[in-house]
Every structure is written in C-alpha cells, then in structure tokens.
Amino acid sequence: MQSSVTPCGASYYFTSKSLTVDVYQILVDRGWRRSGTIFYKPDVLRHCCPHYTIRLPAASFKPSKDQRKAVNRWNDHVLGEAYTKEASRLYPVSKEEKARLKNTFELSREIHKAESQNVKRPPEPAHRFEVTLEPAGFTLEKYELFKNYQQNVHKEKPHEISQSSFKRFLCDSPLKQTSRKVDGKDQLLGSYHQCYRLDGRLIAMGILDLLPYCVSGVYMLYHSDFEQWQFGKLSALREAALAHEGGYQYYYMGYYIHSCVKMKYKGDYKTQYILDPETYAWDPLDDKLRSLLDKKRYVSMSRERRRGDEASSRKDKEDDTMKALDDQDDFSDYPLPTAAEGGAAVSNGMSLFDLKVPGLMTAEEVEEQLDLGSMPIRVSGRMAEAQDLVSWDSSDLRNPRSIKGIIGEMVAGMGPEAAWQIVVQLG
Numbered sequence: 473m474q475s476s477v478t479p480c481g482a483s484y485y486f487t488s489k490s491l492t493v494d495v496y497q498i499l500v501d502r503g504w505r506r507s508g509t510i511f512y513k514p515d516v517l518r519h520c521c522p523h524y525t526i527r528l529p530a531a532s533f534k535p536s537k538d539q540r541k542a543v544n545r546w547n548d549h550v551l552g553e554a555y556t557k558e559a560s561r562l563y564p565v566s567k568e569e570k571a572r573l574k575n576t577f578e579l580s581r582e583i584h585k586a587e588s589q590n591v592k593r594p595p596e597p598a599h600r601f602e603v604t605l606e607p608a609g610f611t612l613e614k615y616e617l618f619k620n621y622q623q624n625v626h627k628e629k630p631h632e633i634s635q636s637s638f639k640r641f642l643c644d645s646p647l648k649q650t651s652r653k654v655d656g657k658d659q660l661l662g663s664y665h666q667c668y669r670l671d672g673r674l675i676a677m678g679i680l681d682l683l684p685y686c687v688s689g690v691y692m693l694y695h696s697d698f699e700q701w702q703f704g705k706l707s708a709l710r711e712a713a714l715a716h717e718g719g720y721q722y723y724y725m726g727y728y729i730h731s732c733v734k735m736k737y738k739g740d741y742k743t744q745y746i747l748d749p750e751t752y753a754w755d756p757l758d759d760k761l762r763s764l765l766d767k768k769r770y771v772s773m774s775r776e777r778r779r780g781d782e783a784s785s786r787k788d789k790e791d792d793t794m795k796a797l798d799d800q801d802d803f804s805d806y807p808l809p810t811a812a813e814g815g816a817a818v819s820n821g822m823s824l825f826d827l828k829v830p831g832l833m834t835a836e837e838v839e840e841q842l843d844l845g846s847m848p849i850r851v852s853g854r855m856a857e858a859q860d861l862v863s864w865d866s867s868d869l870r871n872p873r874s875i876k877g878i879i880g881e882m883v884a885g886m887g888p889e890a891a892w893q894i895v896v897q898l899g
Contacts, residue, residue, distance in 0.1 A: 482515035482811050484829070484885055491646040491894075493661045497683040498890045500525070502752055503831060505726060506681070506690070508644045513885060514727070516749040517770045517803070517830050518811040523727035525747035526738055527686065527754070530716035530723050533579070535709060536740060540577050542705040549701070550586035550670070552598025563592055583713045600671050603710070605680075608663040610635070610643045613674050617695055618642065624696035642679050642691055654719035663690075666710070668703070676703045678711060686722040687715040708741060728757070730765040748774050749830040768801065772830065775801075806830075823870045824881045833884035835869050841888050844869075847879055849896045858896070 487509050496506070503525050504513045514523040535543070548556070565573070584590050588600045618638045622628040642665075649662030661682050668676035676694035680687055689711055694703040708725065715723040728746065729735035738744065739762070745754040746761060751774040755761060764771045779801070803809040806828050808817050814827055825835040838844065845859030858864055858879055867874035872881060875898075883891040 482518045482814055483512045484515065484824070484881075485510055485512040486882060487511070488646045488894075490648065493647055493650065493681075493683050495890050495893050496647060496681065497685055499886060500683065500686070500688060500724060501747070502885075502887050502890075503747060503749065504886075506645075508640045508642075509646050515811075515814070515829055516772075517806060517809060518814050520769075520811065521729050521731050522770055523729055524749070526725055526728035526744050526757070527747070528712060528715075528723045528725065528741055528744050530687075530712050530721060532743070533712050533716070533723070533741065535577060535579055536742070539705055539709060539741075540582070542702045543582050543709060546701050546706055547582065547586040550597060550599045550601045551591070555595055555597045558595045559592060562594070579709060579713050580717055583710050602669045604667050604669075605660065605664045606667055607649065608643055608645055608665050608679065610639050614638075614643075614665065614667075614677060617674050617677060618693055620695050621693035625693075625699075645681075647681060657719070659718055659720070666707075666714075668694075668707075670698075676707065678707045680711065680714075682718075682720065685720060686724045687711050687718070687720050688724040689726055704737075712741065730762075746773075748772050750774050752831060770801075770803075818872075821872065823872045823877060824884070825870055829885075832881075833887065835880070835884075838869065838880050838884050842883060842891060844876060844879055844883065847883070847891070847896060848894075849898055851898045855895070 488511060489509060496504075499511065502513070503516070503523075504511050505525075506512075516522045516524065551559075586597070586601050588597075588602050591597050615635055615638050619630075619633050622633050623630065645663035647661075647663045649660075651658050651660050653659070659682075661684065664680050664682060666678040666680055667674055668678075674695075675698050676692070678692050679690040681690055682688075689708070692704060692707045694707075708723075712723040715721065723741075725738045725741070725744075727735065728738050728744070730739075739757055742757075744757040746757050747753075748755060749770075750772045753774060755773040761771065761773065764773075764776065808814045808827060817827060818824070823835075824832060833841075845857065845864065847858040849856055849858050849861075851861075858875070861875055863875055867876035869876050869880045871877040879896060882896070886894070
C-alpha cells in the first residue's frame with residue numbers, strides 16, 4: 473500500500489489487475505473505493521474534506537417529493553401529452569386504482585414506467601426510451617458522451633480529454649464479471665455501464681460496480697442537451713431500484729462529504745448510513761450525526777460514545793465540562809492529526825502504524841491475527857511466500873521501506889478477511 477499526502481488530505485492506495493467482487497465488497501466496507509484499477513482509501517481524520525462511505529438500505533428507501541417530481545417530469549416528457557390522454561381512454565383504470573396511484577409512489581413501477589418495453593401500445597409514445605446494463609467496455613458512442621459531459625459540466629479543455637483517460641477511468645476494471653442465483657434469478661456481478669438511450673441516442677450513462685451486497689455507483693454522466701432533466705436524481709433513483717429489485721440490498725453512493733455542497737446532496741436520499749472510520753460499524757445519518765458533522769472536522773460515532781462514557785465516569789463532571797467535551801476533541805491519541813504533519817512524517821520514513829490512521833490495524837493486531845510470512849506473493853511470474861524472500865527475516869514491520877513493512881501496511885489497510893484472498897505482486 474502506498475500513501476499520498478498533501479496539505480489538503482491524505483489517501484492510501486494500491487493497484488490491482490484482477491480482483492473478485494467478494495474481496496472488493498470487503499474493501500468497500502472498510503472505506504475503500506476504486507478509480508479504474510486504482511483502489512484508494514482517504515484518511516478521514518487528516519483530510520480537509522473528510523470522506524465518509526455512505527450506503528442506503530434499498531428496501532426501506534422512500535423518495536422525497538422533489539425526487540418523485542423528477543421521475544414524473546421525465547416520464548411525462550418521454551410519453552408525451554397526446555399519448556397519455558389516448559392511453560387513459562384506451563386503458564381505463566378503476567376509481568380505486570386511480571386513488572391508489574395518486575396517493576402512493578412505487579419506485580420500481582414509476583422508474584420503469586416510460587421504458588419502451590413497458591409502454592402499452594397503441595398509441596405510440598412521443599419518444600422511445602430504453603435502459604440497458606452493458607459490460608463496462610469502450611465504444612466511441614460512450615466516449616463522445618463522456619467528452620461532452622467533461623467539457624460542459626466539468627469545464628475541462630478539449631486537450632485534457634482523451635480516449636485513453638476515458639478507458640482508464642471508466643472502462644478498465646479489475647473486477648471479474650460473474651453471476652449467481654438470488655431468489656431463482658440471475659444476479660450480475662462485476663463492472664457495468666447502465667446506458668440510457670432516447671430514440672436510439674445515448675444520452676446518459678451510469679458506471680456501476682455490482683457487488684454481492686450492493687450496487688456501488690462509480691460515476692454518472694449525461695449529455696448537456698438533457699441537463700434540465702436532472703439525470704443525477706434520475707440515475708440515483710434507478711440505481712436504488714436496481715439494488716432492491718436485483719437483491720443487492722444496499723445502494724452505495726460513494727463518499728459523503730458533509731462540507732462539500734456538491735457531495736452533501738447524497739444525504740437527501742433517506743435514510744442513509746455512515747461507515748464509522750474507526751470501527752467500520754454503520755450509523756444512521758440522523759440529526760445527531762449531522763449536528764456533529766456541522767461542528768467537527770472529523771466524526772466517529774464510536775469515538776463519541778467512548779468519550780461520552782469516559783466523561784460520565786468522572787465523579788466531578790459539570791455541565792460546562794460536558795459541553796466542552798462535546799464540542800472539542802484534542803485527538804491526543806493521534807500523534808500527528810493534520811495532513812501537513814502526517815505528510816512530512818511519512819515522507820521522512822514514519823510508518824503508518826506509528827502515524828495511527830483511523831481504522832488501520834495496529835502492528836500488534838497484524839502480528840496476532842496474520843502470519844505475514846505465509847502471504848502469497850508473485851515474483852517475476854513465479855509464486856512463493858513472503859518468508860521465502862532473502863530479506864524477509866531481517867526486515868521490520870514498522871519500517872515502511874522494508875518488504876515486511878510494505879506488506880504489513882497493505883494488509884493493515886485491507887483487513888484480515890481480504891488479506892488472505894490476494895496475491896502480492898513484486899517487481
């Protein structure tokens with residue numbers, strides 16, 4: 473595992489050319505995300521804009537009024553007023569059904585309502601709308617959409633956009649495509665593109681990782697001609713529906729950044745749960761957690777509970793003291809709590825074990841739970857164990873430039889469950 477530390481934040485990363493969806497699921501639930509074949513984990517404590525993994529239980533999700541409105545507007549556009557009037561005449565529904573449809577919003581029904589395969593004919597709708605899941609491969613059609621999106625939404629210059637960057641960012645994936653049976657149905661696993669086409673034209677695309685327990689959104693792009701239709705909301709609702717319908721259970725929207733307006737919207741899809749950076753437990757993004765995020769640059773609910781218990785055990789506590797404890801945290805258990813301090817120390821050879829990164833296994837835990845010497849490695853195409861290396865016995869776990877230190881830090885970040893399912897490539 474390598475580290476990248478700037479005055480703004482710190483991240484830890486590794487690369488992989490081949491990874492099972494089961495291992496990636498474990499990594500996602502420890503705060504990792506991928507970009508192409510690069511996997512990265514932000515240091516939540518030391519980042520200026522802390523990144524928290526967020527997930528939505530798909531079965532209990534209830535879209536807000538604003539989210540429902542976006543779906544209804546798009547459906548009306550696709551079907552058209554003439555179709556809607558004629559279809560209501562040709563296919564009348566009972567008063568009871570009308571009342572039910574008026575007072576309820578069933579996401580799975582409404583999100584698929586305007587798709588060509590679900591539209592009753594005659595008459596013909598105003599447009600033909602289709603959504604397909606396709607392997608995450610490169611096509612010129614997809615690249616042209618990407619180029620338009622990057623230029624018009626992200627304001628990138630034409631020379632900054634290339635086919636190679638598109639492939640590397642949104643097509644290349646180490647995840648092996650496979651499938652399994654869930655409730656008698658085939659469930660796809662791996663990296664896919666969810667393509668939205670209107671009258672045969674590709675107008676939007678969601679990049680998804682389909683994992684054993686979740687639909688993980690990687691990226692979303694749309695053509696600038698369709699900016700008014702709020703495809704950010706439409707795609708999030710469709711991906712949540714896919715998670716529920718496909719038996720994936722959860723919808724992961726990536727990182728939640730409370731201090732960033734462009735990322736804070738993810739909290740509008742309720743009720744979301746935040747991954748605790750220290751214990752990897754899930755806490756609801758409720759008013760209590762939001763209040764803490766408003767006041768503090770770094771929040772771990774397990775840490776808050778622990779500090780609360782410690783304060784409660786003090787016999788001489790006072791209300792003012794308790795309030796001060798609620799609002800302040802000196803992070804004294806982290807020796808270098810800022811990115812600048814941590815970055816300088818790492819550059820000078822400090823081990824991540826000594827830096828103390830939230831959620832990272834300690835050196836003692838690594839030694840107790842894992843036999844690093846038997847870790848499988850590949851050197852020049854040949855398989856071996858780490859202990860077969862000449863330098864193994866003389867290397868130090870707390871030396872980040874030694875082979876034992878390199879493997880130890882990587883394993884500490886991945887966790888023991890994932891560690892035994894990987895092969896470390898050397899050279």
